[in-house]
Amino acid sequence: MNADPLYDVAILPPTADIWSRYGVQTEPFPQKNVDCVSLLWEAASQNGANAMYVDEEMLTGDGLKTWDVLILPQVESISPAAMEQILKEMKNGCKVICINTVPCKSVGLKDRKKNDAKVKSLVAKARRKYPHLFFEVQAPDDKNFIEWYRRLQDSLSLTRSVTIENPDRFVMQKSFVCDRGAWAWFISNSHREESREVDIQFPMEKGFEPVVWDAATKTRYRLAPLNGRYRLSLAPTESLLIVMERQKDAEDYPFFEKPFNKDADTLSGFQVKHNETVTMDSLVPLPDAFAGTAEYVVRVPSAKRFLDLGKVNGISEVMVCEEGGESEPVLCGKPQWFGRHLYQIPDSMHGKTV
Numbered sequence: 001m002n003a004d005p006l007y008d009v010a011i012l013p014p015t016a017d018i019w020s021r022y023g024v025q026t027e028p029f030p031q032k033n034v035d036c037v038s039l040l041w042e043a044a045s046q047n048g049a050n051a052m053y054v055d056e057e058m059l060t061g062d063g064l065k066t067w068d069v070l071i072l073p074q075v076e077s078i079s080p081a082a083m084e085q086i087l088k089e090m091k092n093g094c095k096v097i098c099i100n101t102v103p104c105k106s107v108g109l110k111d112r113k114k115n116d117a118k119v120k121s122l123v124a125k126a127r128r129k130y131p132h133l134f135f136e137v138q139a140p141d142d143k144n145f146i147e148w149y150r151r152l153q154d155s156l157s158l159t160r161s162v163t164i165e166n167p168d169r170f171v172m173q174k175s176f177v178c179d180r181g182a183w184a185w186f187i188s189n190s191h192r193e194e195s196r197e198v199d200i201q202f203p204m205e206k207g208f209e210p211v212v213w214d215a216a217t218k219t220r221y222r223l224a225p226l227n228g229r230y231r232l233s234l235a236p237t238e239s240l241l242i243v244m245e246r247q248k249d250a251e252d253y254p255f256f257e258k259p260f261n262k263d264a265d266t267l268s269g270f271q272v273k274h275n276e277t278v279t280m281d282s283l284v285p286l287p288d289a290f291a292g293t294a295e296y297v298v299r300v301p302s303a304k305r306f307l308d309l310g311k312v313n314g315i316s317e318v319m320v321c322e323e324g325g326e327s328e329p330v331l332c333g334k335p336q337w338f339g340r341h342l343y344q345i346p347d348s349m350h351g352k353t354v
Helices: 014-023 035-044 056-062 078-089 112-129 143-154
Strands: 001-005 009-011 050-052 069-072 095-099 134-137 170-178 183-189 195-201 208-214 219-222 230-235 239-246 270-273 278-279 295-297 306-308 343-344
Touching: 009 035, 035 050, 035 069, 035 143, 035 170, 078 095, 078 112, 078 270, 095 143, 230 239, 278 295
Parallel strands: 009 050, 009 069, 069 095, 095 134
Antiparallel strands: 001 170, 170 183, 183 239, 195 230, 208 219, 208 239, 270 278, 270 295, 306 343
């Protein structure tokens, strides 16, 4: 409601070519498609750009006013009207990238020879008049579109809303423009079991800084820069909403209060009592055949410690109590339903067996 999605890259799929060869393909899961069509959108997002799919009706309607780049992945067939509109937008600086082939024929059979010749003439005009905006490239043989698109961004100076220095196939971003003109980004790690760490450079403006809006706690945190960039540590399935705001007093986002690496300061050496007593160095799932109640006993050192539940499919909540004691269980923070299920043990339990 208060922000609009930003799109700077348009992708025109070869719909007419696919339909003419294989018939109408049912969306959203067509049986026949060009490999790079879906991978292009992902690669753009993973490299800090914002792509969307368009069709010829969108091209010949309002034109490409909101896009800086138009990508044609293996598009051979295009209407003369769409190609004319592309030329008009190239005049305004829009870059056109043709992958594996260039448009060489029109759509449909009516006046086919006449329209084919017109399309070829318009493509030749684009090559001749805008050689600095019209590019012909080949898709990567190894299907590594993340690195391929990154090289394309660097060599052709393609638009990006943020610079992601170490793009990852599981880390996606989407950019927005808020009512007051401020930028916002939604960044997520889609991996269900592994954490991800990325370095990002945001477009900076004097007096503004990136702020994390934590929807779970209704708290705002500032991101602390590290050598001119911002390092984001994302737990499994975790997402962040980052808004560029005027500088204000706020706590730093507690990335390092939530250890994500293998050397994390987490509890270990559990005695697990269910059908039998077993020792676990870390928490792992119980046998599939188990049903009932299991008791976990562990010694909490005096230093700060965390309880890492590992992989959890659903919502978790942790309460601890002293072994053999009559004290009431202590709740360890709020229930967790996303990200890493990591809980800090209360200070009152340090040095005790719980």
